[in-house]
Amino acid sequence: MVKNEIVKRAKNAGMFSVQIDSTQDISANDQCAIAFRYVVGDRAKERLVRLVNVNNSSDKCLHSLLQNSLAEIGLTLSQCIGDSFDGAANMSGVYSGLQALMKAARPSHIHTWCYAHVLHLVISDASSECVAAINLFGLLNEMCLVFNDSYKRMKVWEEHMQTKTGNKKRLRLERIGQTRWSSRCRALRKLLGNYADQSSELFSDFLIILQDVSEATDFKGSVRYEAHKLGENLRKFETILMAFIFIRIFEIIIPVSDYLQTPGLDIMQAWRMINKATESIEKISRDFNDIYETACGFVVRANYKLEVKIFVPNSFSISTSRSSRSAPEHITDKKKIFEVLYHNTVIDAVLSSI
Template sequence: MLLFRGHDESNDSISRGIFIETLSLIREHNESIYNVTLEKAPKNNKLTSPNIQKDIVECFSKEIIKSICDEIGKDVFAILVDESSDVSKKEQMTMVLRYVDRLEVVKERFIGVVHVTDTSSLTLQAAIDSVFTDNKLSMAQVRGQGYDGASNMCGEFNGLKALILRDNKSTYYVHSFAHQLQLVIVAVAKNHDGAHEFFEQLALVVNVVCVSYKRKDIIRESYKKRLQTEIGTGETEAGRGLNQELSLIQARDTRWGSHYKTIISLMNLFPEVIEVLKYVEEDNSTLYNRNKVYNILSYFKTLDYVFYLHLMLEILGLTDTLSRHLQRKDQDILEAASLIRGTKKSLQTLRNDGFGSILKKVYSLCKKHSIETLDMSEYYVTLRNHRTKISNQYHFEVEIFNTVLDMQIQEFGDRFSEVSTKLLENMAALSPCDSFSKFDKSKLLKLCTQMILVIQKGHIFLVNLISTIAICYMMTDLLT
């Protein structure tokens, strides 16, 4: 990002900002501009004050948005909207227009950030109407809308999606596939008590370990010594590109793929993290911080924690490939549908046959780092030392493993239904890529059938699409 204004705009500064630097360059090649700008400006009329520069930026913004709207003209477009609060806690709504230009190139253009008093659906709709009015756009031109999965955005009755559909029945709602996958993981983390506590502890330990450079240096030096020892004993291979320096990766709430990287880094740096936590517990002077680190260490030394660590590593590992693919700009519909189906199958296979292999990995890590294991036939004792009437086998296999994966599979099926996946696969038959190489009459017929079912639910606007598909089908009969 290039700054329009410079931090230091004095004559002696070497970085005065884009505005003044560009003006200086232009005036060097134009005598008439040179004679009336900067130090040659009449009296104090330099037009370089912060207020003047803000006015110029606003003029640029209006001209750019005007050119985007002129390019759209009376054609149709889709809107992409998201809302969030800035650092000053003011609610902001961002808005993007998606359309096809005269050269048939799909474009996405950011047209601004709008301050809103709250994030209710009615307020957001009013803000969108205001933007449309200011730029001479009409809701009748909208053919698509895309938001996240929040209830105020995609609610069936009072969400922003529903309000816009009442004004224009042709505004198809599309939920981002990548965001849906994130919601699958989030749903499990929120609704399962053990998984929720695991991710909370995961965030706590990263914050404690990464809060200072001194603690990071302890991890770095300790990991280096461990590697040297393991290479000397033959436990670890040495070679070019191997054994690179590692650090504990900070997880981000909006990107659940980052949690996968955090778990991997924690798995690789497990003894070093324990060492840092012990150092913090002994070195910290406040009782609150000592108790917090003591609780983290106590949790780290339980079989529950190690089991969740391996289980979440397996689940996030299965979904990571799909997550990265769904965020690609050149996304292939057929490949995405295939990966969705493959991920569902992999999760089901893990649910049916994976408990034994995960338990084996858990015991291996416990043995390596001297963590107490449990007899699976004995009664389970909770983390708060409460003896239950269920066995350890039942707790780990049924209450954790089966329950978490069942929730994951069910949520995955709800977010990526078989109907929507097949709809995508059949729509790919209309792709013009490679001279309609994926054109398939049988898929067109299936697509027509699916669309008719949608029409029966009241979506009459799809009639034209079905008519187009039917014409394509009849033309292929004539050609063959």
């Protein structure tokens, strides 16, 4: 009944656009979601109409799947005036992608590369641009697993948080998802707080618990060793610096991403927000000193709570990135090398992708 009403409204509108995306479900089947976007009165409506199992994700097979799905409900591709897909070649290819095949049915057909997917690629690229970024998000995932995958360790965490807050509310790190880049933002902000205000941080709590686990004789040696190594890596000043680099970026991009997923969004407002976000990132693109001072201030406050202190080093541990890039030979200061190789590299990756 609901599906019939959606189809009826799309027909009455006389035209519609389509959104298609697929992902694997828990049983490893590729499920394709087909959604319509149409206008009722002066309001744009976006509705899911079908979920289809996909055995072949080539452009021609997806085109046939869409065509057959529309025919089953009495619609044709000639009524489809536009689409919004991700940037994959099989979907958005100019000459052989699904959108090119749809244009053949209606030459005035308008293709839009979903900007929410663009932002996903922006963060994905930046998160894997250098070794320090890869290590940071790998560390967050390991910290999530070390507690969430063991009721015994989780009990230690809950008892600590109950002592601190007076309740048993489970404050956990979120597992980093491959397709939900916003999970990286939530995990970082839960760990360190906001860029300007870190009062809600759980960083020191994690370090305290990791130290307790590493010293507890009722845990296996392998668990104690893992907790010790996680604590060591989390306590590194380079880890904290890289985390604040990404928190600063996320706080600019997240509002744009949220708005782009708002029903009935204003297209012009969306573009204004995208342009403003780009300008904001350009403005901070070489402002590493502010991040450095923020990280130093965070360390000072965290050290009041910690038995094993965090030290702001005179020199940094610099690892080469995947592309083996190196700083110019005339730069010898380790802080400046960190800025050039890591901070500037990540910011430039965001600006080139957005």
